[in-house]
Amino acid sequence: MEILATFFNVGLVVATIRTTTPILLVALGGSFTTKAGIFNIGLEGQMLIAAFFAVIGSIWTGSSFGGLLIGVAAALAFALVYAVLVVSFRANEVVVGLALNILAGGMTISLMKAIFGTRGSVVGRGIVGLPKVQLPGARDILGPSYAQLISGYTPLVYVAFLSVPLLVLFYARTRLGLYLRVVGEKPEAAETLGISIARVRYIASLLCGLFAGLAGAHMSLGYITMFTENMSSGRGFMAVAILIFSAGDPLKVLLGCLLFGFADAFSLRLQILNFPSYLILAVPYAVALLALFALSWRTRPKLIRETLETMRNALAEKPQDSGGKLPADNRP
Amino acid sequence: MDIAVQLQGITKRFDAFTANDRIDLSVRRGEIHAIIGENGAGKTTLMNVLFGLLQPDEGTISVNGKPLVVTSPAVAIAEGLGMVHQHFKLVPSLTVADNIFLGMEIRKRGLIDRKAQIEQARTLSRKFGLNVDPAERVAGLSVGIEQRIEILKVLARNARIIILDEPTAVLTPQESRDLFATLRSFVEDGMTVIFISHHLEEVMAVSDTITVLRDGRVVATRGKSELSKRELVRMMVGRDVSFDRRPRSPGSGRAVLSVSDLWARDDRRLPALKAVNLSVSAGEIVGIAGVAGNGQTELAEVLSGLRPASHGSALLHGKELLEHSPAEIRARGLAHVPGDRLARGVDGNATLSANMLMGRQRKQPYSRRGLIDWRAVDRETKALMQRFDIRARGPRDLASSLSGGNIQKVVLAREFTAGGDFLLIDQPTRGVDIGAQEAIHSEIMRQRADDKAILLISTQLDELAALADRILVMFEGRIMGEIDGAAMDEESIGLMMAGIDPVAAAEVQ
Numbered sequence: 142m143e144i145l146a147t148f149f150n151v152g153l154v155v156a157t158i159r160t161t162t163p164i165l166l167v168a169l170g171g172s173f174t175t176k177a178g179i180f181n182i183g184l185e186g187q188m189l190i191a192a193f194f195a196v197i198g199s200i201w202t203g204s205s206f207g208g209l210l211i212g213v214a215a216a217l218a219f220a221l222v223y224a225v226l227v228v229s230f231r232a233n234e235v236v237v238g239l240a241l242n243i244l245a246g247g248m249t250i251s252l253m254k255a256i257f258g259t260r261g262s263v264v265g266r267g268i269v270g271l272p273k274v275q276l277p278g279a280r281d282i283l284g285p286s287y288a289q290l291i292s293g294y295t296p297l298v299y300v301a302f303l304s305v306p307l308l309v310l311f312y313a314r315t316r317l318g319l320y321l322r323v324v325g326e327k328p329e330a331a332e333t334l335g336i337s338i339a340r341v342r343y344i345a346s347l348l349c350g351l352f353a354g355l356a357g358a359h360m361s362l363g364y365i366t367m368f369t370e371n372m373s374s375g376r377g378f379m380a381v382a383i384l385i386f387s388a389g390d391p392l393k394v395l396l397g398c399l400l401f402g403f404a405d406a407f408s409l410r411l412q413i414l415n416f417p418s419y420l421i422l423a424v425p426y427a428v429a430l431l432a433l434f435a436l437s438w439r440t441r442p443k444l445i446r447e448t449l450e451t452m453r454n455a456l457a458e459k460p461q462d463s464g465g466k467l468p469a470d471n472r473p
Numbered sequence: 474m475d476i477a478v479q480l481q482g483i484t485k486r487f488d489a490f491t492a493n494d495r496i497d498l499s500v501r502r503g504e505i506h507a508i509i510g511e512n513g514a515g516k517t518t519l520m521n522v523l524f525g526l527l528q529p530d531e532g533t534i535s536v537n538g539k540p541l542v543v544t545s546p547a548v549a550i551a552e553g554l555g556m557v558h559q560h561f562k563l564v565p566s567l568t569v570a571d572n573i574f575l576g577m578e579i580r581k582r583g584l585i586d587r588k589a590q591i592e593q594a595r596t597l598s599r600k601f602g603l604n605v606d607p608a609e610r611v612a613g614l615s616v617g618i619e620q621r622i623e624i625l626k627v628l629a630r631n632a633r634i635i636i637l638d639e640p641t642a643v644l645t646p647q648e649s650r651d652l653f654a655t656l657r658s659f660v661e662d663g664m665t666v667i668f669i670s671h672h673l674e675e676v677m678a679v680s681d682t683i684t685v686l687r688d689g690r691v692v693a694t695r696g697k698s699e700l701s702k703r704e705l706v707r708m709m710v711g712r713d714v715s716f717d718r719r720p721r722s723p724g725s726g727r728a729v730l731s732v733s734d735l736w737a738r739d740d741r742r743l744p745a746l747k748a749v750n751l752s753v754s755a756g757e758i759v760g761i762a763g764v765a766g767n768g769q770t771e772l773a774e775v776l777s778g779l780r781p782a783s784h785g786s787a788l789l790h791g792k793e794l795l796e797h798s799p800a801e802i803r804a805r806g807l808a809h810v811p812g813d814r815l816a817r818g819v820d821g822n823a824t825l826s827a828n829m830l831m832g833r834q835r836k837q838p839y840s841r842r843g844l845i846d847w848r849a850v851d852r853e854t855k856a857l858m859q860r861f862d863i864r865a866r867g868p869r870d871l872a873s874s875l876s877g878g879n880i881q882k883v884v885l886a887r888e889f890t891a892g893g894d895f896l897l898i899d900q901p902t903r904g905v906d907i908g909a910q911e912a913i914h915s916e917i918m919r920q921r922a923d924d925k926a927i928l929l930i931s932t933q934l935d936e937l938a939a940l941a942d943r944i945l946v947m948f949e950g951r952i953m954g955e956i957d958g959a960a961m962d963e964e965s966i967g968l969m970m971a972g973i974d975p976v977a978a979a980e981v982q
Contacts, residue, residue, distance in 0.1 A: 336575075
């Protein structure tokens with residue numbers, strides 16, 4: 142029981158919320174492009190570049206907010222390049238996304254070397270982290286031990302979670318949200334009605350860059366104030382995976398991100414039990430993979446379905462007896 | 474004379490190809506003006522120019538007497554034009570009302586006002602007698618209703634001149650008749666309808682004035698009363714073509730195919746064929762009529778070994794063909810002209826010779842000792858091209874470079890000369906010019922005269938009326954009934970295509 146208590150407590154919930162935040166932000170960003178019909182695998186790169194420039198910005202301006210702005214601007218620049226290539230020049234979205242991811246990885250490493258003269262990571266050097274927001278009434282209402290559930294996070298945590306209902310409203314009731322969906326689902330319809338597909342996709346790309354930028358800034362200025370080589374560590378890709386099964390639906394995105402965030406937070410707890418650290422680091426990804434597998438089983442590709450069916454038919458003794466299983470009311 | 478739309482000298486080129494060549498057209502207000510012509514005659518191009526989707530290279534447009542440069546559909550819409558496209562552009566996940574008001578949403582405090590949209594959509598649909606439920610999602614609605622929504626979309630934008638591009642291609646005869654009644658009521662209301670089609674019957678049925686296009690030029694514009702069907706065809710094709718019932722002599726009557734209690738499922742695992750019984754004898758053409766998607770495709774796939782049946786039997790020359798591979802069934806006498814010629818009929822990226830070779834690559838004289846003799850293949854291909862009148866430069870042309878009609882003739886040439894005596898022919902003239910249609914029909918009749926057993930699947934009733942000895946009507950995977958091809962009446966076939974038993978319907982009346 143004691144072991145369970147050390148695992149499952151308020152702290153775990155708080156940690157889950159923290160670890161969910163960056164992936165939720167970047168996945169919500171990706172929801173714009175997903176809805177608008179762009180398969181954006183450039184999330185990882187946008188997040189990474191934002192994390193790096195947020196650190197630079199906070200050193201340069203001496204304020205975490207300045208860092209945040211510069212990080213977001215960097216991600217927006219990447220998103221703009223992505224949109225120009227994919228929307229205007231109709232380049233392949235996967236190729237462009239991958240190229241920008243690789244560029245972001247290489248660029249942060251070489252800039253780190255050029256500016257700070259180090260490899261690996263940038264710590265200290267006047268990086269200013271984001272402030273913690275203490276909600277005034279929280280301690281009085283919930284008491285000292287539960288107040289941390291809602292109070293004391295960085296502003297971006299609130300932004301991330303509040304964005305979920307806002308996005309639901311955005312897609313359901315606003316004109317831009319509707320156009321995003323239409324452009325993704327039936328671009329011909331949009332075109333004939335005078336809705337500019339290119340414009341809507343640019344907007345989607347830039348909104349995506351904005352959120353990816355926030356996610357990146359949260360990583361480097363949130364709970365740890367440092368930049369490490371490749372510190373997004375696949376979160377952008379995990380967001381892509383979540384987007385595929387959620388189809389960009391904000392509530393499903395939240396669900397997927399919480400699962401990943403929980404696995405992430407839980408794996409940190411597992412370190413107490415002296416598991417090998419590389420196994421522990423793999424836990425969230427393994428959980429996410431399993432979840433995706435379970436969810437996509439129903440919509441598995443036709444090829445797999447047909448192969449299985451053929452195998453089943455080949456193994457069955459009487460191939461024709463499936464006719465007997467037809468619903469009775471379908472028979473004449 | 475009150476002219477609603479006037480086009481003068483419209484020319485539109487695509488590289489070296491001139492789709493519209495100095496076209497003059499004037500459409501009077503309050504008429505239904507049909508534009509008729511074969512595929513590739515330039516009908517759709519012309520309408521896209523009028524609607525601002527394409528820019529003409531030469532020529533002027535005026536709408537309601539006012540010269541106009543239609544730079545985009547928005548300009549056309551502002552002038553009261555509306556276009557219902559051939560392929561519907563509806564968003565399946567949105568409601569009917571959302572689709573109608575897409576691009577002109579009704580908003581309250583910045584948010585879309587769904588209630589007001591549904592209310593207005595309902596008012597609109599009542600006013601024009603187009604019955605739809607505005608709150609329903611579009612996904613899963615029938616094409617007839619989808620078309621009503623497209624028309625409502627146009628009406629919601631206050632269109633007074635409505636262009637319809639091949640509106641009846643997807644409708645049952647009854648749905649078409651409803652549509653024509655609606656168009657009539659529009660015209661009585663003072664609106665103008667421009668109607669594109671290549672179906673003679675419906676053009677003769679609904680229009681006031683007819684303009685015939687051929688090879689991008691206007692052949693003639695006449696009042697309907699001045700035209701006969703025969704003249705219209707001659708103008709469209711450039712020569713006399715007959716689609717009357719083909720004369721025939723009785724076949725040998727030897728049973729070739731007999732299908733009993735056949736069941737099969739579609740790709741979504743839902744029953745697509747339900748207790749189908751049919752038989753085809755030598756020297757007989759059995760037609761399968763029905764609106765596309767009522768199990769015809771699945772029937773053809775099961776009989777050709779491309780889809781497993783779930784129950785029943787299909788005997789070809791008295792031997793079971795179910796559970797055999799396509800190659801085995803073909804070896805026993807099946808020749809298959811698939812419905813989707815580009816997907817299953819030919820390989821577009823292969824030469825005509827390679828396409829002719831497919832399925833006979835192990836036979837003399839095409840190959841010897843396991844090596845293909847391409848010279849022999851080319852020679853045979855050339856002979857077939859001549860016999861079937863396939864228009865291409867040579868046997869080494871890519872199949873995809875041919876027109877639809879010629880591609881279809883390639884498929885027919887290969888299948889009809891493969892030696893099979895059961896011909897399964899699915900939609901032989903879909904998207905094929907009238908001239909080529911006639912040639913294909915003649916070839917099918919020749920095969921009948923050769924005592925082959927022919928199962929002809931078609932969604933075009935005039936085709937079945939011209940060719941079939943017996944017509945079976947399919948609806949939702951069942952055979953609804955059988956009609957003698959010589960005594961086909963469109964009314965009862967139409968009812969069966971809509972799932973109504975004409976005998977029962979008569980009893981009710």
